[in-house]
Amino acid sequence: MKIAETYSHLNGLEFLLVHKPELWEEIQTVIGQVDGKACKTKLSKEKNMKGRLLYSPIEMNRSFNGLLKAKDWMESRVSYWVTKDEKLIRKTLSMPPEKQKKEIEAAGCFPIFSYNQTDFVKDRLAIEVQFGKYAFVAYDLFVKHLAFYIGDKIDVGIEILPMKTLQSQMSSGVAYYDGELYNVIRQGRGVPGVPLVIIGIED
Template identity: 35%
Template sequence: MRIKKHLSLSSGLETATENGSLSVVKDALRLVDLDRLEKKVSREKGREGRLLWSPIQINKAFEERMDAAGWQEYTDNYFVCEDFDVNRAAALLPYHEQKAFIRAARLKPYRSNTQSDFLRDGMVIEMQLGKYTFPFYDIMIKNSILRRMGLVQCAIEIVPMKDLQAQMSSGPAYFEHVSDKFSKMHPDDLPRLPTLILGIC
């Protein structure tokens, strides 16, 4: 696999190049050979019987290459409640203090978590082969939270090009669609976190 196109937001390309993470991603993608991955027979309406690549298999192959390079999955566990201000304050506390903090505010705490594919040295990397809304959640919400917590200074989001997406099951997001949506946003609403969106094929 390889990178065909990219979209750099808030100097994402420069930051990812300088810290070396873009090179790691390129090397990992290069080692993923789509022709060696198992395809599955589609049961999706209008595509019955077609042999399609599985997003799960592609993600797994990429994950194995990233793991070999020393990059691991990151899970953030935390407690939430119904109150905006209490949630905002609790998020900055250590996990083991959040539950008591919420209860002290006379609210009910609920355990939750957020997962990122890879996080290391201030860099978060996500291969997003899920539904079309997921890249926007990653970039605009999840990564913003990680930035506020002081965990990341840059992000890379990886999505397929349309030509590849058309040969995959489950209809994931694709680069042309993601790029179009960000192009139509007001400049003030674009992510402040340096973000590099990669279109792969």
């Protein structure tokens, strides 16, 4: 695979080039090591593509997973407590989890444990490799990366997506770079409030 396009949101790429150039090189190397042809294993059963051999999201994820973990990119979680009271959520938002729970209980409300998980984190960078449905990308960009950034776990979030040219050779409904770039730009320059690098890949 290879990088076809990149989009830097809130100077995410510029941060990598200045502060983490070796990790940016590592990410490019990993993408280059993914054998796209070996991931073309899914025989389509969809009406308009029946019998065509398509790229398998499962195989592509498996390849990225093996390559990134071999370079010590590991899963990480950000835990927190939520409740039904808006003012209480605002008050406890920036607190550590143990203090959040105590504050919620002290206010007479019921604390609910929750967390955000990302598959690949290393040296304050988070990577999400997304070959799933459209909604998953929005969750990555507007919830996961943002939660890790606000929680001071990362400085930049990185989202790897197929270009439309690659997505057109996958099952229907998979998100793609071109469309998600539009969605991010449509929100305005400061939304989401986390530095991002969105990467579009092709074979």
